[in-house]
Amino acid sequence: MALRENGVKDLLGLEYLSVAQIETVLDVARPMKNLFTRSIKKVPALRGKTVALVFFEPSTRTRGSFELAAKRLSADTLNFTASTSSVTKGESLIDTAKTYEAMKVDFMVVRHAASGASGIIASAVKARVINAGDGSHEHPTQGLLDIFTIREKKKKIEGLKVVILGDILHSRVARSNLWALTKLGAKVTVCGPATLIPAGLTDIFGSQVSVSTDLDEALGDADVVNVLRLQRERQQGAYFPTVREYTELFGLNTERLQKAKPDCLVLHPGPMNRGVEISSEVADGPQSQILEQVTNGIAVRMAVLYLFAGPEGLPVNRPEAQKAAKAVQTSLKAIT
Amino acid sequence: MANKRILSEEDIRAAVTAMAKAILAGLPAPRGDWAVVGIHRRGVPLAQRLARALEELGAPPLPVGSLDITFYRDDMAETALHPVVHETELPFDIAGKTLLLVDDVLFTGRTIRSALDELMDFGRPDRIALAVLIDRGHRELPIQADFAGRLVATRRDERVDVHLSELDGEDAVWLSAKTA
Numbered sequence: 380m381a382l383r384e385n386g387v388k389d390l391l392g393l394e395y396l397s398v399a400q401i402e403t404v405l406d407v408a409r410p411m412k413n414l415f416t417r418s419i420k421k422v423p424a425l426r427g428k429t430v431a432l433v434f435f436e437p438s439t440r441t442r443g444s445f446e447l448a449a450k451r452l453s454a455d456t457l458n459f460t461a462s463t464s465s466v467t468k469g470e471s472l473i474d475t476a477k478t479y480e481a482m483k484v485d486f487m488v489v490r491h492a493a494s495g496a497s498g499i500i501a502s503a504v505k506a507r508v509i510n511a512g513d514g515s516h517e518h519p520t521q522g523l524l525d526i527f528t529i530r531e532k533k534k535k536i537e538g539l540k541v542v543i544l545g546d547i548l549h550s551r552v553a554r555s556n557l558w559a560l561t562k563l564g565a566k567v568t569v570c571g572p573a574t575l576i577p578a579g580l581t582d583i584f585g586s587q588v589s590v591s592t593d594l595d596e597a598l599g600d601a602d603v604v605n606v607l608r609l610q611r612e613r614q615q616g617a618y619f620p621t622v623r624e625y626t627e628l629f630g631l632n633t634e635r636l637q638k639a640k641p642d643c644l645v646l647h648p649g650p651m652n653r654g655v656e657i658s659s660e661v662a663d664g665p666q667s668q669i670l671e672q673v674t675n676g677i678a679v680r681m682a683v684l685y686l687f688a689g690p691e692g693l694p695v696n697r698p699e700a701q702k703a704a705k706a707v708q709t710s711l712k713a714i715t
Numbered sequence: 716m717a718n719k720r721i722l723s724e725e726d727i728r729a730a731v732t733a734m735a736k737a738i739l740a741g742l743p744a745p746r747g748d749w750a751v752v753g754i755h756r757r758g759v760p761l762a763q764r765l766a767r768a769l770e771e772l773g774a775p776p777l778p779v780g781s782l783d784i785t786f787y788r789d790d791m792a793e794t795a796l797h798p799v800v801h802e803t804e805l806p807f808d809i810a811g812k813t814l815l816l817v818d819d820v821l822f823t824g825r826t827i828r829s830a831l832d833e834l835m836d837f838g839r840p841d842r843i844a845l846a847v848l849i850d851r852g853h854r855e856l857p858i859q860a861d862f863a864g865r866l867v868a869t870r871r872d873e874r875v876d877v878h879l880s881e882l883d884g885e886d887a888v889w890l891s892a893k894t895a
Contacts (some may be wrong), residue, residue, distance in 0.1 A: 386858045410783065419836040422786035452786075685786070 387693040389501040389508040390683055392517035393403045393558040400693055404682050405527050411685075412678035414451065424685055425452035430486040431479045433500075434511070435461040435472075438490055440649060440673070441511050441521075445488045448680035457484060465510050476500040486684060489513070494551075507687045515549050518601055521648050522555025524679040526563065528668050529603050531675070532644055537564035542639075543654055544631065545607030547576045548618075553607060561587045570597035571607075571629055575619040594629055601639035605646040606631050606657050622655055632658040636666065644668050721867060722888035726878075727848065730864030731761070734846055735768035742813060742844060746774045750808040750812045754830050755783045755801040757819035761848055765817055780805035782816075787829035803833070810838035817878040820860050821847040824858035849888060851875050 393401065414420050430449040432442050442458075449456045459479070462630045470478075472491070479487055486507045489497040494514030502507035512518040529537055541560055547553045547569050560567050561584045569576060570591045580588050591597040598604065609625065619625050636643065645657075653659050662669060686693050722730070751769075753762030759781045766777045783801040816830060825846060834843060846862040851869045867889065869875060869890065876889045 407800050410785075412801050413802055417837065421836070423832065424786040424788075 381635075385483060389497075389510070390519050390687060390693070391498050391501060391510045391513075393519045393522045393555045393562070394517065396519075396562075396693075398562050399497040400550065401523070401526070401562065403694065404523055404679065404686060405530060407686055408523075408527050408675070408678045408682035410417060410663045410685045411451075411676065411681040414681075415674065415678070418678050419707050421451050421453060423452035423453045423559060425449070425688055427686060428452075428454040428485040429483070430454045430684065431459060431482070431484040431490060431506075432433065432511075433459045433475070433487050433489045435491040435496070436512070438511070439677075441490065441518075442488075444673070445465075445509075445511060445520075445680050448677050448684055451485075452678070452681055453685055454486075457482070465613050472496060472499060473503045473518075474561070476504050480504045480506060485688065487566050504649050507692065509683060511689065512551050513537060514552050515554070515705050516647075517555045517558075518551040520676070520683055521552045522559045522673055523683070525556055525605060525646055525648070526559050528672050528675050529644060532668070533602060536560065539565045539602040540600055541565050541567050542601045542604040543567060543569045543596065543607065544597070544629065545571050546575045546602055546610055546618075547571050547580075547607070549610050550607050552605075557584050557588065561585060563683075568597045568601070570594055572619045572625070594631075594635060598635060598638040598643075603644045603646065604636070604639060605648075608648065608650065609652055610655050626655055630654075630656055630658065631661050633664070634659055635659045638662075642666070645676065649673070718753065718889055718891045719790050720887050721851075721875075721890045722865065724853070726888050727864075727888065730848060731764050731768050732772075734848075734862045734864050735765060735772050738765075738815065738844070738846065739772055739774065741854060742815070743863065746777075748841070749774070749815060750778045750780065750783055750807055750809065751815045751817060751860065752780045752805065752809075752830075752834070752838060755781060757877050757879055758782075758817045760879045762815075762817040763820055763881075765815070765846065768867035778807045780807065782830055782833060783831075784826060784829040784833055787833045789825060789829065801850055805837055808838060809840045811838045814840045814843045816845050817847070818845075819848050820875050820881075821823040821845070821850045821858075821860050821863070822875075823855055824854045824856035827858045828856055848877060849875055870893075 414422060432445055434442055446456050484506055486509060486512045487500060488509045489500055490511040491513050494516035497508055497510035497513045508518060510519055528538060533539060543553050545558055557567060567588045568591055569580060573592050576590055580590060643666060645661055647657055647669050651657055651662055653662060751762045751766045753759035762779050766779050768852050770776055781804050783803045785800045818826060844861040847860045848864040849867050850860050850863040851867050853871050872893045874891045874893055878885050878887045
């Protein structure tokens with residue numbers, strides 16, 4: 380883990396990045412996005428590097444997005460899916476990571492159902508580790524692409540009112556969004572059934588964050604609403620009576636959206652449950668950014684791979700970021 | 716650190732005009748197929764100035780584009796990253812064109828190598844010619860300028876800084892000993 384100048388080696392979560400680092404990623408993602416309009420959408424920046432996509436949990440879009448991002452930077456990619464792998468034969472997390480390390484990969488993009496799994500791998504290998512979602516902890520590149528999409532349309536983040544709607548409790552997307560949005564100065568309202576909102580959010584994120592269980596009230600004056608998927612596969616208790624009731628109270632439809640500002644953006648990380656958390660009219664409507672998010676996701680992941688590939692990892696521009704990076708490394712040492 | 720001004724505002728203007736004349740004499744017609752491409756950052760204003768000078772000398776108005784070569788560099792693994800990335804804008808089809816590639820200083824030639832690679836990803840121009848304000852020697856690749864405003868003898872460890880009013884508030888070229 381020896382890095383020059385205390386750069387950040389791994390992207391484990393947006394909690395650990397400074398405002399300057401987040402803005403650096405967003406700034407580099409812009410020229411990356413411009414590449415998509417060329418007939419040759421590929422640059423040689425990461426030629427000779429290898430990116431292993433280590434997915435212990437099913438995912439098609441995030442993996443596809445990372446794979447395309449790596450390929451557009453001329454890196455080689457290697458796919459690992461838990462169901463077809465040695466994990467089913469009993470291999471441990473660290474042994475799997477060490478095996479990839481022995482193959483001399485430069486990056487491991489890791490998705491795992493357990494919070495903290497990416498961090499455990501990061502502390503065990505020299506390769507750069509990019510967290511592609513670990514349990515309900517963080518999904519930093521999703522957070523970055525959401526912010527990129529908002530900033531591109533609204534030209535700023537500071538002062539915006541952003542509603543995060545749905546299952547906050549199980550959502551790593553919500554957590555990454557909360558970290559980044561509060562750091563960049565947005566006001567965030569999280570809204571959902573009381574059973575799906577974790578306690579103590581304002582203790583962690585401060586007074587910029589408020590909690591509401593009334594969607595109509597939460598949407599008032601909103602500049603952005605980020606609709607989360609109802610993750611029924613993670614919900615192991617009875618958090619709400621029926622899906623139908625959930626839709627009745629917390630589904631975003633055209634009528635509800637009118638409570639927000641007329642130019643309010645609608646985001647959804649996908650895959651959508653149409654007719655459950657979002658109506659088709661809204662998903663396909665003029666305010667929807669859902670497909671734009673998919674395009675932006677590739678650009679943001681290209682920026683992340685590019686910026687972390689340097690000898691010092693993601694450059695640290697500010698002392699507080701160096702401190703944060705050190706804190707992460709110390710806490711990771713404590714885990715292993 | 717000894718700073719020496721080696722070109723004045725007037726010198727730069729004269730050098731751009733002289734280059735424009737040499738280009739008109741040296742590049743094949745038709746001039747309607749010419750385009751000028753500046754390399755970020757200081758090649759961009761120079762490209763605009765060169766296009767203006769060419770027009771004043773009778774060439775048709777030429778399209779001007781800009782190139783950011785960051786993603787095409789060959790020193791990524793060795794040096795710190797370049798988190799400031801500018802945007803490449805080529806608002807014309809380069810296929811079949813005669814491109815005039817413009818940069819402020821020609822040194823090792825590596826920037827030009829990267830720029831050529833990037834241009835090839837946009838299409839197949841008929842010809843690429845290289846115009847630089849200053850050729851300071853010390854090439855590491857077999858790349859030479861077709862048009863150079865000034866040849867300046869330098870030591871390898873010296874610095875040449877081109878200042879242009881569009882970006883730096885003054886027109887001047889400075890030669891300085893490298894800061895230790």
